[in-house]
Amino acid sequence: MNQTTNILVVGIGGQGVMTASEILSEAAISQGFDVKKTEVAGMSQRGGVVSSHVRFGAKVLSPEIPPGEADILVGFEAAEAMRWSHWLRPKNGSQGGVAMINRLRLEPPIVSLGLFAYPADPVAAVRERGLEAHDFDAGEIARGLGDLRLVNTIMLGAISDSLPFPAETLKACIVTRFAAKNPALAALNAKAFELGKAAGKR
Amino acid sequence: MSAKPFTPPPAGSRLLMSGNEAIARAVWDAGARVAAAYPGTPATEILENLARYPDLYAEWSVNEKVSLEVAIGASLTGARSFCAMKHVGLNVAADALMTLTLTGVVGGLVIAVADDVGFSSSQNEQDSRFWGRFAHLPILEPADSQEAYAMAREAFALSEKFNAPVILRLTTRVCHVKCLIETGARETKRAADGFVQNPARWVMVPAHAQKRLPEVFAREAALTEESEASALNRLEAGSDRRVGFVTSGPAYMHVREAFPDAPVLKLGLSYPVPMNRVRALAAQTDTLIVVEETEQLLETEIRAAGIPARGKDLLPAAGELPPFILKKHLASLLPELGDGNALPAPLSVFPRPPTMCVACPHLGVFYTLSQLRNVIIAGDIGCYTLGAGHPWNALDTTICMGASMGMALGMDKGRGPEDEKKNIVAVIGDSTFMHMGMQGLLDIAYNRGNVTVLLLDNRTVGMTGGQDNPASGRDIHGEEAPRIDFAKVVESLGVAPEHIRVVDPYLLPVLFKAIREEVKYNGPSVIITNRPCVLIDEYKTLPAYEVLESACTGCGNCVEIGCPAIHVTRREKAVKPSGREVELAFVNIETAACTGCGLCLQPCAPNAIRPAQPKPVKVEFV
Numbered sequence: 001m002n003q004t005t006n007i008l009v010v011g012i013g014g015q016g017v018m019t020a021s022e023i024l025s026e027a028a029i030s031q032g033f034d035v036k037k038t039e040v041a042g043m044s045q046r047g048g049v050v051s052s053h054v055r056f057g058a059k060v061l062s063p064e065i066p067p068g069e070a071d072i073l074v075g076f077e078a079a080e081a082m083r084w085s086h087w088l089r090p091k092n093g094s095q096g097g098v099a100m101i102n103r104l105r106l107e108p109p110i111v112s113l114g115l116f117a118y119p120a121d122p123v124a125a126v127r128e129r130g131l132e133a134h135d136f137d138a139g140e141i142a143r144g145l146g147d148l149r150l151v152n153t154i155m156l157g158a159i160s161d162s163l164p165f166p167a168e169t170l171k172a173c174i175v176t177r178f179a180a181k182n183p184a185l186a187a188l189n190a191k192a193f194e195l196g197k198a199a200g201k202r
Numbered sequence: 203m204s205a206k207p208f209t210p211p212p213a214g215s216r217l218l219m220s221g222n223e224a225i226a227r228a229v230w231d232a233g234a235r236v237a238a239a240y241p242g243t244p245a246t247e248i249l250e251n252l253a254r255y256p257d258l259y260a261e262w263s264v265n266e267k268v269s270l271e272v273a274i275g276a277s278l279t280g281a282r283s284f285c286a287m288k289h290v291g292l293n294v295a296a297d298a299l300m301t302l303t304l305t306g307v308v309g310g311l312v313i314a315v316a317d318d319v320g321f322s323s324s325q326n327e328q329d330s331r332f333w334g335r336f337a338h339l340p341i342l343e344p345a346d347s348q349e350a351y352a353m354a355r356e357a358f359a360l361s362e363k364f365n366a367p368v369i370l371r372l373t374t375r376v377c378h379v380k381c382l383i384e385t386g387a388r389e390t391k392r393a394a395d396g397f398v399q400n401p402a403r404w405v406m407v408p409a410h411a412q413k414r415l416p417e418v419f420a421r422e423a424a425l426t427e428e429s430e431a432s433a434l435n436r437l438e439a440g441s442d443r444r445v446g447f448v449t450s451g452p453a454y455m456h457v458r459e460a461f462p463d464a465p466v467l468k469l470g471l472s473y474p475v476p477m478n479r480v481r482a483l484a485a486q487t488d489t490l491i492v493v494e495e496t497e498q499l500l501e502t503e504i505r506a507a508g509i510p511a512r513g514k515d516l517l518p519a520a521g522e523l524p525p526f527i528l529k530k531h532l533a534s535l536l537p538e539l540g541d542g543n544a545l546p547a548p549l550s551v552f553p554r555p556p557t558m559c560v561a562c563p564h565l566g567v568f569y570t571l572s573q574l575r576n577v578i579i580a581g582d583i584g585c586y587t588l589g590a591g592h593p594w595n596a597l598d599t600t601i602c603m604g605a606s607m608g609m610a611l612g613m614d615k616g617r618g619p620e621d622e623k624k625n626i627v628a629v630i631g632d633s634t635f636m637h638m639g640m641q642g643l644l645d646i647a648y649n650r651g652n653v654t655v656l657l658l659d660n661r662t663v664g665m666t667g668g669q670d671n672p673a674s675g676r677d678i679h680g681e682e683a684p685r686i687d688f689a690k691v692v693e694s695l696g697v698a699p700e701h702i703r704v705v706d707p708y709l710l711p712v713l714f715k716a717i718r719e720e721v722k723y724n725g726p727s728v729i730i731t732n733r734p735c736v737l738i739d740e741y742k743t744l745p746a747y748e749v750l751e752s753a754c755t756g757c758g759n760c761v762e763i764g765c766p767a768i769h770v771t772r773r774e775k776a777v778k779p780s781g782r783e784v785e786l787a788f789v790n791i792e793t794a795a796c797t798g799c800g801l802c803l804q805p806c807a808p809n810a811i812r813p814a815q816p817k818p819v820k821v822e823f824v
Contacts, residue, residue, distance in 0.1 A: 012554065013556070022218075022380075025218055025380065026218065029218060029382065034381075034382065035218065035380075035381060035382060036346070036379055036380070036381045037218075037379065037380040037381070038375065038378060038379040038380070039378065046556030046557055046558070046559070046585070046588070047554070047556060047557040047559075047766055048554055048555060048556035048557075049554045060381070061455045061456075061458045061459040062452075062455045062456045062458075062459040062460075062524060062525050063346075063375065063379040063381070063452075063455070064375075064456075064522075064524045064525075066524065066525055066526040067526060067545045067546060068545055068546045079551050079552070079554075080554075082549050082551050083548065083549070083551040085548075085549055086545070086546040086547060086548045086549065087546075090546060107769055108552070108554045108555075108557065108766070109557055109592065109593070109764060109765075109766055109768075110552060110553065110554070110555065110592060111552055112761060112768065112769050112770040112787075112789075113592055113593050113761060113770075114770065114773060114785070114787070115592060116552035116553070117552065118552065119551060119552075122551075125549055126549075129546075129549070
C-alpha cells in the first residue's frame, strides 16, 4: 500500500465517466486506501471532454495524476483515449501503464462541420507510441444485454484484473449500488461486469 | 433539478465528499440558520447540497449581492449565516462586503468564494485573496475536503470572535475534488437572539461609518496576532533546507508531493499573513519560495516585510501549479530535477469544445441570428455564450453577467458611420436577465436605445446544471414559488407593448420574422423565447426523426442548425449549373439521441427528414 495507484478515466460529457471513477473510489476506500478523485466538471454536460483522476494509496496528496504516471487509462471513447495517451506511464521493462479503450467513435459537431478530421485509428496511434492498449466494442456487449447504459460497468469489468485489489471487490461495489433499488438491474450489471472482464483479457 | 431532503449521516461518519459537499455539511454542523447563493461554477454544489439538510433555511438568490445581503440580515438577528459564490460573484457582492467590514456581524457570517483556477467555466481567473486585503477581512484557505470541512466550521467561530465576516477561499481543485472526510458533532443550532437597534452600528452614514474605521484596524491587528498563533498555520520541518516553501490552498498538496523533504509553512489562515512565522522559515532555508495560485500577492507582501523570497519569477502566474509544473519551473534551483523533466508529448487530436445540447431551444435562436447580415450581437453569460462558436458564429461580445444590455446601448449611442446601418441585438438568458440584466434593460428603455433584446427564457439556470430560479417558478427545494412574468416586467421597465413578443424558438420562420421586424423598429424591443431547457423536467421529448438517405441532396442546411445529433456521413464535391463548385454534406440523424424538436426539418430543402421508423432504442448513459 506504499505506492499510489493512478487511474485516469476519460470520455465525453454524459457518458458516465464520473460515475465510473466514483465507483472505483468507493472500491478503493473499502480496501482501506486513502483516495482522491478529481475532475473538471463545469462544462462536462455539454458534450465536452471529461477526464477524471482517481488516485489511491496509503496517503494521497495532490489529487492530479502527473502526465506519464497513469497506471490505467480507461477510454470511454477512442479519440479521447488517444488525446490522453501521454498521461499513461510509458513502458519500461515489465512496468508500464495499460490503456483499456472502448472502440466507440463519437464525432463532435466540429468534425461533422468538416473543420477537423477524426483520427483514422486512435487505438493504433496509442500503440504506436509504445503503450499497451486493449480495445473492444463495449457498446456491442451492452446492446447484447439490452441496455446501452451498461457500457460503464463493462469498462470497469475490463480493468478489474489490473487493480491492486480483487475484481470481486469492484464488482460488489457496483452490484450494491443497484441491489437496493432494483435487484434485476444488479444482476444485469453483474453479468455486464463479467463480460467486460472477459473482453478486457482478450 | 431540486434538492431532495435526506437524513444526514451521523457524526463520526467517514464519507467520500467533494469540497463543496464537505462545506455544506460543515455549515449545517455549525448550526447555521440561513444560507444563500446564486449558482456559479465551481461553487454551485455547496448550496445544492446544503438545501438537502433539515432545519436550515436555504435559498437560491437572484444574484450574489442579494445572497450576501440575506446573510447579513440573518447575522444581524443573531443567526449564523452563510453565502457561497464563484469568484466573479464577489465582484457583484463587493458593494455590500466593503461596508459590511465596517459594521461587523452578530451571528457568525461566512462567505465561501470559489476561484476558477484553470478556467473550467469562467470569463476570468481573478484571485479572491485580494478581497481580504481590500476589506481587511480574514481569509481561510483549505487544501482539500477534510480541511474545507474543518475550516468552514472554524470560520464561524472566528467570525464571532472577531466580529468580522470570514472569507473561505476555495479553488476548483478544492470544490470538485472528492476525498475522505470525517464529520464532527453538530453544534446546537445557535439561537437568533434578536435584532438589537443600534444606528451607530448598523446605519452606515458618514458620521457613523468613520467611527467604525479604527475598530476595523484594531481588529486587523488582533487578527494578525491570531494568525501568528493559529494552528491553522503550521510549519512542517524538512530535512532538505535548500528550498523552503510558503504556500496555501491546494498548492500545499502539490508542494508536499513534489518536495517531500522540504520545509513548508502551510497557511490555512492566510490573511493576515503571519509574517514572524514566514521570517522563521526564511531563516532556516537557503531560498524561500512562495507557491501561490494565481497572483503574486503573498510574495510581494513577504518581500515588502524585508524577507527575501522568490516565486513568480520562476512559477507561472496563471493556472494551477501541480507537482509536474512545480518541478519543471524549480529545476534551476534543484539540479537533481534535471532539465525540468521531459514529459511525454500529447498526440494531436481535434478539439472537442462543449456544444449546445440536442434540441436546445437556443439552437433555433442562433441558427436564425447566423442567417442575419449587418447585426452586432452583444452576448451574455450562460449556455448561449456557446453561440460564439461553430457553426453559428453569432455572438460578438461577452464580458460579465448582464453586460449585453448596457453594452448594446453603448454601441447604439456610440456608433459612427461605419455601424450606422447595423442592427444591434442583445442576447441574454432568463437567469442572467434577473441577475443583472433588468437594470440594463431599464437603461435601454429610459434612454430610448435602438436595441432588440432576445430574452431566452428556458426557465432554469442552464449552464450550472439546471437550478431553479424565479423563471422556473420553483424554489431551491422544488416547491412552487411565484413565477416571474417577463412580458409584464419588460413592459413595466418601459418597452412598448407592441414591441414585446413571445416566440417559440422551434418555429424558425416565426422567429426569423419577429427578429427582422423588431430590428427595423427604431427603439427598444424585446423578443422572449419560451421553450424550456432540455435538461429540466419541464422539457418533454417527442418522437425522433431520421434522414431518408435517398432523398438527402447534401445541401448541408440542417448542419447549420448545430444540433449534435446530426452527423455528416460523407462529403462530395459537385459543380452547380452556374459552374460554381460546392461541397455537399450528406447527413444522418442519430435517432437514439434525437428528441424530436423538429428544428432540422425546417431548412431541409428536399424534405428528406421524416419521423424515425421503426421506434428507436433510447441511448442513455448512467
